[in-house]
Amino acid sequence: MTQMHPTETAEQHAAFNARIARGEKIEPGDWMPAEYRRQLIRMISQHAHSEVVGMLPEGEWITRAPTLKRKTILIAKVQDEAGHGQYLYHAAETLGATRGEMLDALLSGKAKYSSIFNYPTHTWADVGMIGWLVDGAAIKNQTMLAGCSYGPYSRAMVRICSEETFHHKQGKEMIVQYAQGTPEQRQMAQDALNRWWWPALMMLGPHDADSPNTGALAGWGIKLKTNDEVRQEFINEHAPELLEAGLTIPDPDLHQDESGNWIHGPINWDEFWAVVKGQQGLNKERLGARQQAHDDGAWVREAMQAYAARQMGQAAD
Amino acid sequence: MTAAMTLTPNQTETLVRKLTALADDEIILAHRDGEWTGHAPILEEDIALANIAQDELGHAGMYLELRRELDGSDPDRLAFFRDVDGFTNVRLVELPKGDWAFTMLRQYLFDAYEALWLDAARASTYAPLTEVAAKAVREEKFHLQHTALWVERLALGTDESHRRTQNALNELWPYTAQLFQPVQDEEGLVEAGILPDLAGVRGRWEALVVPHLTQKCGLMLPAASAAAAAGRDTHTEHLAPLLAEMQSVARAVPNAEVW
């Protein structure tokens, strides 16, 4: 049973649910339950914030990329993250949220973003490992969301997935090369895996039993798979590939079961929640960097607005 | 398309010098632009400036590939293993990124110069350069539209944005003269039609940027100074820390075969 707003009728809900059941896409302007709209805005803006904050950990390495090609690729990748944030804010805007409000919610700490971006990047190899694992995990989630019932979100996801594939591959290319490189490079790659493996598993969300929103979101065709299903897909693809690259996965319990699934050992959820709540990790620093860019840019945005206002005034004369 | 031409040893040496100078300008400017990625005033401009930075790095790569054809040098070795004394970028591009007005104005001044230089280089008798110029000039024309638009809006926006843009111009203008300073023996390559004449490029550049800055944007040109007197081997105090950061990963594993 989904939540019903006082002004909504059972008939409206039944018709809407029938549309979802038929696999129809909901578009801006179509009738939708208030709770559907609210959940989507929450989810999409959180996703947009993750892209925007996600520029920071890797962005720190643009000035240190070790070749001209890697530097170009990294700028293009971080540029894509900005672009993905941009697509996603647009999708939320079609539901009536404004970007100003959404950014306020991010900067005030009211809105969440993916806690994976609160982990520090220690070496250049982290850039590769983020591409391979973090973007690899993100793609699994985004591929699922590309099939979701809300048209603008689904469209954004299709675009984002096709661009993320580049992120994933450039990261994998780096790590596979470093795993066969000099001793320093190998060490760097292994260290990066040690630090990013568990956060990558955790970023796909709490176990299904502890995921309060999953039921309603699944009913409305927003979330088509559970966190644990997506996590399993991710591990099944990445575990054998990492091993083949010659790296060691930091999970002594990891094994393949009879059905072929790779089963991971217990996840340290205390760490996950500590990072989500900002008790651990770089939450303050990340939001501080976003706030600083926002504040430093205020006079620029005002100048553009003043110019535009004058131009419109002249046009009206 | 000009048939492959034979360069004299002196011409080769000069062309290597010039290509390196062109590439160094792009590498250092792209580095400064790259510092903004994730920190721009609005999301759309993160994307825009990242586009410019990628293009400039691409141009650096093309110039260094031309150099590789001449002397076999490795572009990444040049970019990541030369010290401050070996870099030959103009001082304009190594200045810290400053505020958005400083970044946009510097990029505008440089884009205008580069677009006009490349436009002239399309007529080079050295076919490999002609090809590179034809490719790169398309991107520079787009940058120039973007940065000219921003300079105008900042100069005419608010009192604060006008003040910041004027300050940026006061600081940057004296450094622009160096863009038109030839490298050693460059005149020989100009006579051979291999390189554009910088005096001609400068004339076109002034005809483009001076009216834009003064008439359209209402900015005051500061008096030119003698800042251009020193050559490309002289740098401000800002280049050394930039290189220390830029080269830190590459130099930590100097024997890496691949990155």
Next chain:
Amino acid sequence: MTAPAHPDTQWPRWEVFKQDAPNRPYQAVGSVHAGDPDHALLTARNVFVRRPAAVSLWTVREADILTATPEEVEANPAVLDTPGEAGTYHLGLKRTHKRSMTFVDLVGTLEASGPGDALRQAREQHPDALTWLVFPESAVVRTDDDPGTVESWFAPAKDKTYKQQQYYGVIGRHVGELKREGRMPQRVNEEPHVGDHKVYDHPHDAVAKKVQP
């Protein structure tokens, strides 16, 4: 027009219509935030032409666009009287409930006395459409179609092959390949190694000992 009570720090929003190839319809692909018409168009190029898939772009300020679904017109018929300037209007239609990479395709123009009238005509001409979208020709900012613009706005993305996943080819082993060859690793971490070398003490050794009975 009065200023909103809480001015948005993010500038106005402009809808972006992109044409992927000559003779293809312009499609509503998203929006950008920008200060003014020229800035909106440049911004649209930066956001939507990072990869090669465009030959022309239009931007239209959100406030100049009127859209309605059949349900909305039924619930609020006054939308058909929305006042505004007379002239040529562009018409966009949404025609499917299936997943689509556009909200609407632009299908043509009509002459109308205002946006409401344009919507009324759109509804008469295309009664089966799922959404009608109209905006006046005067509100369109578009890229020039001269070769110079196409060369500097749209062609360079083709050379940025490093943004395409194909650029990276086959890296390492893909899980599918390992399966087909029967080389899928079965057990892990017997001996921490990188390639053939033991270079790292197992990071979870301590944990592993703890969980063993």
